[in-house]
Amino acid sequence: MPHFSNGNRDDLIQHRYLQAVLSYWADEANNPEASQYVGRMVDASRTHVWAWDARPYPDFPERLDVWSDGDAFQRGHWVSGRVHMASLANVVAEICRRSGLGTVDVSKLYGLVRGFVIGDTESARQSLQPLMLAYGFDCFDRDGVLVFRNRDGRSVEVLDKARFVEEGEGAYSLTRHPDAETVGRVRVEFVDADNAYQSAAAEHVFPDESEAHTSESALPLALSAGEGQAIAERWLSEARIAREEVSLAVAPSVAAVGVGDVVSVLGSDYRIDRVEEAGARRLSGVRVEAGVYAPMLRDLPKKGKAGPASFGPVYAEFLDLPLLDGSEVEHAFHLAASGDPWPGRVAVYSAGADYGYRLNTTLVRSAVVGELASPLNAGRAGLWQRSGVRVKVASGYLASMPEADVLNGANRAALRSSGGDWEVFQFCNAELVADREYELTKLLRGQAGTEFLIPDAWPVGTDFVLLNSAVSQVDLAAVERGLDRHYRIGAAHLPLDDDSYVHEVFAGQGVGLRPFSPVHLRAVAGGDITVNWVRRTRVEGDVWQSYEVPLGEEREAYLVRVSSVGSVLREVEVLAPEFSYTTAMQAADGASGVIDFDVAQISDRFGIGPFSRRTVDV
Secondary structure, three states, X not given: OOOOOOOOOOHHHHHHHHHXXXXXXXXXXXXXXXXXXXXXXXXXXXXXXXXXXXXXXXXXXXXXXXXXXXXXXXXXXXXXXXXXXXXXXXXXXXXXXXOOOOOEEEEEOOOEEOEXXXXXXXXXXXXXXXXXXXXXXXXXXXXXXXXXXXXXXOOOEEEOHHHEOOOOOOOEXXXXXXXXXXXXXXXXXXXXXXXXXXXXXXXXXOOOOOOOOOEEEEEEEEXXXXXXXXXXXXXXXXXXXXXXXXXXXXXXXXXXXXXXXXXXXXXXXXXXXXXXXXXXXXXXXXXXXXXXXXXXXXXXXXOOOOOOOOOOOOXXXXXXXXXXXXXXXXXXXXXXXXXXXXXXXXXXXXXXXXXXXXXXXXXXOOOOEEEEOOOEEOOOOOOEEOOOEEEEEOOOOOOOOOHHHHHOOOOEEEEEOOOOXXXXXXXXXXXXXXXXXXXXXXXXXXXXXXXXXXXXXXXXXXXXXXXXXXXXXXXXOHHHOOOOEEEEEXXXXXXXXXXXXXXXXXXXXXXXXXXXXXXXXXXXXXXXXXXXXXXXXXXXXXXXXXXXXOOOOOOOOEEEEEEEOOEEEEEEEEOOOEEEEOHHHHHHHOXXXXXXXXEEEEEOOOEEOOOEEEEEEO
């Protein structure tokens, strides 16, 4: 261990070290003007502490499942999560100043306060009492100044019989209180600063204690578990040792000893609590031992992040999505849930009406959901869109991925239209530009056959969901597709009638069954107008070894819609990727001028898919 170290973490000496170094270089006498550049020799504004950790506190060190070195934080010299602590001396001085006591001495008061609650109607005495109990310091008057000083049990004077005088009650008396009046078990309640500020308690009992009586105290202080245990042990030891009280008379020449001092009397140490000045000085005190106040090396166990005592409603998004990797259930929709704090597991119950619910599925991860913080302009499907968009996420994070990974399916996300449809897109680059706000660039738009949903611009506030493994499909029978079903969603450890459960009604249309729109429409005019196109598939379309992509439907069929100036002239179902609009048909329809040909693939299970258009001027 380092020199003079007892093995415990010492946040106070860390603060004192930083104060000493920073105040030294802040003094211009120690930091002269530089001769080779403009400014002081040391630029104090660019001073940094080496042991500042970029990992977010308190997730580090509490998330032991993420950072394996989290347990080392208790003994390491990190400043993360510690620089905010206030000096005990400053806290006591401020309490005194607020009550009108300007002249106090806190120069011998040591310690750091993590957190302290002061009631609105408390007096200064009531506010100081829990601090005195927790940090073990005394308050007494010296020459008209209120002095605060930590207890250490160290003797400052030896008083033997030669310095006693006979006066009134005698030169010396020792009183020992019976064991029955001494508490053998104490319990200290506090706020656990290392466990999400949950209520905690520390208890200590002497091995020979047979009584069940416990002395309990509640402290409005934020403490670590080790600090709470140390307080309980010190209280119990002090109480047992303080059963012995001493009263002795000394000559007025023994003037250096006052209230708060520790003196040695006949081989034992006593802290003076009362001084009577009437002829001889009568000193009264209780027995103390320095070992009670010596820091003990404590084994600090690993402790992961605590779950909160209660949870609010989760935020749920229903996503009727196309097939993304082909492994999904075609007719079932997806569900994304997010919560802060996340309850660990979220249960999804479903029913045909608002009763008779059954557990449908369980979500174990919080989804990354948010909204657009800037408009997203239109882009072409199949081409990299270099312009970006800003996304504000409610929880979680976004990460950049290489181009090859994105082409293999990474970084998929979805944007919801006002009609409830979702455009699927992908992104390569995610740069954190503000609190929970990312700039996404190098985009692939209209993925998985959703190019027909690309608007002129997605507005600010458009719902955003990252399509990772946290987004899960619900259990839905094929016959339930298109039917309204009731869902209750909330923390799995709570009953489904708990007020925190969200109630939603949703009917999935089975977008995973929706055919893709045809591509490469061509129209050749010259009397008859011949229109042909290339079919796409929603299943196994990326398998390049095949001669032709799989059909994905029970049969190949298309709906061709012929229109002019917004009026539908003819609708024809064809069984091949071509259609001939003959002159006879044109004459029968009265077609002339600009003619639009819209083609969509037909699914016997889903219906008509999205259209692709080709315009011909005849």
